[in-house]
Amino acid sequence: KISVFVGECKRMGISILPPDVNKSGLKFTPETVAGIGDAGATTQGSQTGVPDPGYKAIRYGLAAIKHVGESAMEAAIRERERGGDFTSLEDFCSRLDSRIANRKMLESLVKAGAFDFLGRERAELYAYIDEALSASAAAYRDRVAGQVSLFDEVTAPTTSRKKLIAPWSEHEKLSYEKELLGFYVSGHPLDAYVDLFAAKNYRSIASLGELDDRAPFKIAGAIVEVEKKFTRREGKPFAVVWVEDLSDILEVVVWNEVYLKISDALVAGRVIEIRGTLDRRDDALRATAQEVKTLAPRKANGANERSTDTCQEPAVLLQFSAAATSNELREVREILATSPGRRPVQLLFDRANGNSLRLDAGAEFRINLTRDLEGKLSRWLVTAKA
Numbered sequence: 372k373i374s375v376f377v378g379e380c381k382r383m384g385i386s387i388l389p390p391d392v393n394k395s396g397l398k399f400t401p402e403t404v405a406g407i408g409d410a411g412a413t414t415q416g417s418q419t420g421v422p423d424p425g426y427k428a429i430r431y432g433l434a435a436i437k438h439v440g441e442s443a444m445e446a447a448i449r450e451r452e453r454g455g456d457f458t459s460l461e462d463f464c465s466r467l468d469s470r471i472a473n474r475k476m477l478e479s480l481v482k483a484g485a486f487d488f489l490g491r492e493r494a495e496l497y498a499y500i501d502e503a504l505s506a507s508a509a510a511y512r513d514r515v516a517g518q519v520s521l522f523d524e525v526t527a528p529t530t531s532r533k534k535l536i537a538p539w540s541e542h543e544k545l546s547y548e549k550e551l552l553g554f555y556v557s558g559h560p561l562d563a564y565v566d567l568f569a570a571k572n573y574r575s576i577a578s579l580g581e582l583d584d585r586a587p588f589k590i591a592g593a594i595v596e597v598e599k600k601f602t603r604r605e606g607k608p609f610a611v612v613w614v615e616d617l618s619d620i621l622e623v624v625v626w627n628e629v630y631l632k633i634s635d636a637l638v639a640g641r642v643i644e645i646r647g648t649l650d651r652r653d654d655a656l657r658a659t660a661q662e663v664k665t666l667a668p669r670k671a672n673g674a675n676e677r678s679t680d681t682c683q684e685p686a687v688l689l690q691f692s693a694a695a696t697s698n699e700l701r702e703v704r705e706i707l708a709t710s711p712g713r714r715p716v717q718l719l720f721d722r723a724n725g726n727s728l729r730l731d732a733g734a735e736f737r738i739n740l741t742r743d744l745e746g747k748l749s750r751w752l753v754t755a756k757a
Contacts, residue, residue: 373553386428398432465505482547563668577618584651592616635734689751712739
């Protein structure tokens with residue numbers, strides 16, 4: 372897995388650089404970044420008398436980004452080698468066949484940070500994708516028709532016209548990176564919890580391998596994935612939760628007695644504290660939770676925010692016509708599941724008698740209402756005021 376590879380590189384002092392359409396190869400490639408030296412490189416240089424060329428790193432490969440396609444990235448790299456670095460989003464679109472530079476691929480590249488060299492907010496570039504595609508398509512049609520603008524050689528790319536777009540939150544940026552790259556590049560959701568983790572002296576997940584079977588431990592981390600299940604014999608609900616900290620990831624079983632106390636908080640992205648015992652009966656390291664608590668980062672004055680769900684955020688209201696089908700509801704449920712967060716969702720059903728029925732979607736479907744999610748929910752979205 373990429374996350375394992377990244378963790379090993381960090382332990383070896385090797386930096387993982389984000390994808391870049393002007394620097395990345397098809398696969399992961401070694402790279403030297405001048406001007407950044409580590410202690411090992413400095414020592415080595417002083418011993419040999421040869422100046423160290425820079426900091427050793429590995430650049431993320433373009434083909435490893437989800438939803439871009441290896442053949443498309445091969446074409447992009449060939450064009451870069453032929454015509455030089457790409458200078459803008461529109462330049463990238465215009466130099467590649469429209470069957471290659473499609474919206475889905477561009478969305479993934481922008482979200483993954485592959486156009487960060489432009490010095491523009493990712494949200495701004497994302498909002499410009501349709502315009503860039505349209506402009507490059509129009510330019511292609513003009514070239515085919517033999518219509519060349521008098522100003523073609525002197526005008527700057529139209530992507531220089533910046534739109535007033537609100538930047539993505541740090542949570543949105545990191546969520547997209549995790550989704551498309553398999554790990555976080557520009558930061559980590561747990562960065563805001565570093566002081567809290569240090570104060571409470573949690574064990575790192577990576578260090579749990581040093582403990583014996585059934586040994587007790589206390590860790591903290593962010594929930595990566597949750598599988599809610601039922602016991603075979605009695606049909607009691609429980610959950611299997613994957614939790615990660617800055618060192619590794621751990622599979623934790625939350626049996627019914629503990630699960631009933633914390634079930635509403637078991638959603639991806641939530642930061643929790645776990646007291647439990649190790650299970651080393653198999654090759655893979657697993658654990659059983661004895662107690663689970665939610666956590667919140669420390670405020671600037673050193674106090675902790677309340678680690679519960681009592682923080683009231685306005686509900687996102689989705690309205691359905693009287694003709695709504697089960698397939699439509701299933702579609703909405705799948706969309707909501709793609710962006711877990713803290714905002715509650717309410718469903719408003721219009722009925723044939725003229726009355727409406729309002730229902731809470733439940734804690735399992737609380738969301739982070741990103742602009743991408745707003746677009747997907749636009750058919751039903753009534754209000755999304757923060």
